[in-house]
Amino acid sequence: MKHTDCIIAGGGFPGIYAAWRLAKSGKKVCLLEASDSLGGVMRSRQWNGYWLDNGTHNLDIRSEDAYEFYSDILQDELSILNNHDWASTTDTTYTLGFEMPDFSIDNMPLALTALSEISDLKKQTSYLSETCNQTFLEWYEASYGPSLCAAIHPILEKITGGHTHQISSAGKNTLSMLLRPKLADDSTMIRCKESSEFLNARLGVTRHCGDTRFAGDITAARFAYPAQHGLGGFCDRATVRLQELGVDLQFNSAVEAIESDSTSITVKTAQEHVSGDSLLWTLPDHLLSKITGIADTTVTKLLPVGYCIYAFEVPSAAVIGPDYLHDYSTQRLPYRYSRPGVYSQQQPNKNLTVVMAEVPAQPSDQASLMESSMLERVWEDCKTSGYIQTDCEYLDACCWNIPVAFTLPTSEWATEHARIKQQRETLHPRIAHIDAGSRGRAAFIKYFNEQLSVTLQ
Ligand SMILES: Cc1cc2nc3c(=O)[nH]c(=O)nc-3n(C[C@H](O)[C@H](O)[C@H](O)COP(=O)(O)OP(=O)(O)OC[C@H]3O[C@@H](n4cnc5c(N)ncnc54)[C@H](O)[C@@H]3O)c2cc1C
Structure with missing residues (x-):
């Protein structure tokens, strides 16, 4: 032995x-x-000459430890992404440099009410009484106020593939994308964040805000990707x-x-x-x-969340979205769109590329999401989100599923x-x-x- x-x-x-x-x-x-x-x-999969990843599309080298690791593994095959940008949308317009929901862009009245409710909560102490038996939504309402809680509820349904009510507040690390919404323009967010730790912990600014105190190391925008074969x-x-x-x-x-x-x-x-x-x-x-x-x-006692992933081969010129778009619109299915082909210059034909869409789902719902009619629905969603030109037709498409990508307590x-x-x-x-x-x-x-x-x- x-x-x-x-x-x-x-x-x-x-x-x-x-x-x-x-x-x-x-x-x-x-x-x-x-x-x-x-x-x-x-491990990526090969399709039509592309290497497609299961959702994890870049290597985050913002910390020294991560940079040391990825550069030691990949050596000269570590491609630094210089103009890498992401965005989020709640409806029809997207906010560049921001992955969390931006309520200020499509629903300003809601954003202003939510901002005032959070500011009022600062004066109370009930948000401190968090227990593991609290549900995520109870904790969220106590920490962010009723209007924002109502607004994130359908988004939470979408991210988790349903059944949100049982999720415990212990799931907040995994659901961190909901913890720093944007409720006004960057300069207002910066003023609020400056005013107290309480608001600083609850509000977000875009990567393009220029204030390193709040955007922190994300302003350095250090992301990378393997030069070949996707994350494979x-x-x-x-x-x-x-x-x-x-x-x-x-x-x-x-x-x-x-x-x-x-x-x-x-x-x-x-x-x-x-x-x-x-x-x-x-x-x-x-x-x-x-x-x-x-x-x-x-x-x-864990809620499993899986993903169905869709890939569409399209003319490169038809992609108008950023490298990544988090889609918080509750009218559409996908949660995230991306174009991995661009990262590692894997276009087999220079005029074509591939775009991907991820749909979170309970494992038991995945079979219906994989039916061929869903490809068309997801494709329409890619277009109505503003990620792809509305008159574009895809040349080829495929989809696959990941039964459990993460679990929520x-x-x-x-x-x-x-x-x-x-x-x-x-x-x-x-x-x-x-x-x-x-x-x-x-x-x-x-x-x-x-x-x-x-x-x-
Ligand atoms: C759609 C999607 C999007 C994601 N987005 C992001 C993101 O944006 N950022 C991020 O950081 N992460 C993201 N992730 C998560 C990230 O990919 C995972 O957290 C991480 O890669 C999971 O690693 P793991 O070892 O837990 O599981 P796995 O990758 O499943 O690895 C488990 C390994 O153990 C092996 N194994 C199984 N049983 C045994 C056994 N009995 N003995 C020995 N070996 C065994 C398996 O073959 C496998 O190789 C995403 C994941 C998905 C699916």
Whole structure:
């Protein structure tokens, strides 16, 4: 049986980052991956000569840690995106440099009422009494006022694919896109944000506002993309780089059993047994409970959210939207449009490109969203959002689904989760796992460096 310092279960983004960071700090690492390649949902698919990503379309290099990581993996294949821009829309006009909902542009009366309600709340203290049993909407109303709560309700329905009422306030990290709406022009937002921490935490400014105190490092606009093969290019380079760093990458090696005590851990796959000082479990928590024999019903208390993704091949000149458009209009299906082909110059024909639309959905609703008539509906939405010229016809299209892209905790989840977590940590003190809301790429890099790296030392 081989022995290593740290075993990592799962080769998605968290597994790749953790293996790289641990190997760089001199640890012996063995990464066990069930499939024949690294990347998980980050692995792109090939279609009509394009490399299409599952939604994750850029590499955020705004933090030094992220820049160090992506440039070490991609080396000369890290393409910096110089004019990369995103936008959001609530109806017909979009706001450049802003990913959160901008209510000031299509619904000024609502925005002004909401601003006055938030300002009034500043004088009260009820927003401080947050409990895990509060639903997200109860917490939102107590923190942002009734008008904004009513306005985000249908948006929340859209983002979550329905069933919003059970979501707990503990879901706010995952729903952070709703936490800093724009309710007036940038200069008014800056004045409000300057006036108190309370308002600063609740209001947003665009990346183009020019005030680095509030737009912070986003004004630096540092994003990148692999030069080839979409994010699949990143996964391929990560495989090579991790091997260079001495990481023992085991493919086709699904973790089947774990034995652990206070001194070591043994992980079993169909091929071999690996022992280690610690294990980082990057897969969902309930699978760890199952494999370690802990009774766990938390999965039934999480709301799963999946995506249907649509890709349309179009003449490049017909795309009039930005690189990314978050669509908060409740009249339309897609949540986000993007044009990944542009990032890595993958147009097989210079006059053509591909645009993508993402529709969040409950896993049980995905079959109906994948019916061929939906392609036409999503295409119409691309046009009415202002992303594509209205007289454009697409040349080819395809769609696929991701059954569960993320989960949201319901109000009953937190208590059960805390109990299981404590039980697991007592029985298996050498197994680390990922806290809810810390799986996104930028969030995971910060979370790993601040918390997990300490546990895994
Ligand atoms: C539509 C969409 C949009 C997104 N947008 C963003 C975004 O804008 N920004 C952002 O940061 N993130 C975004 N994400 C999320 C980001 O892609 C994920 O958080 C992250 O890549 C997930 O990594 P993971 O390891 O948790 O899961 P996965 O990528 O699913 O990886 C899990 C890996 O473990 C392997 N595995 C499974 N079972 C076993 C086993 N028993 N033993 C060993 N290995 C096993 C799988 O084969 C897989 O390779 C988005 C995701 C989607 C789907």
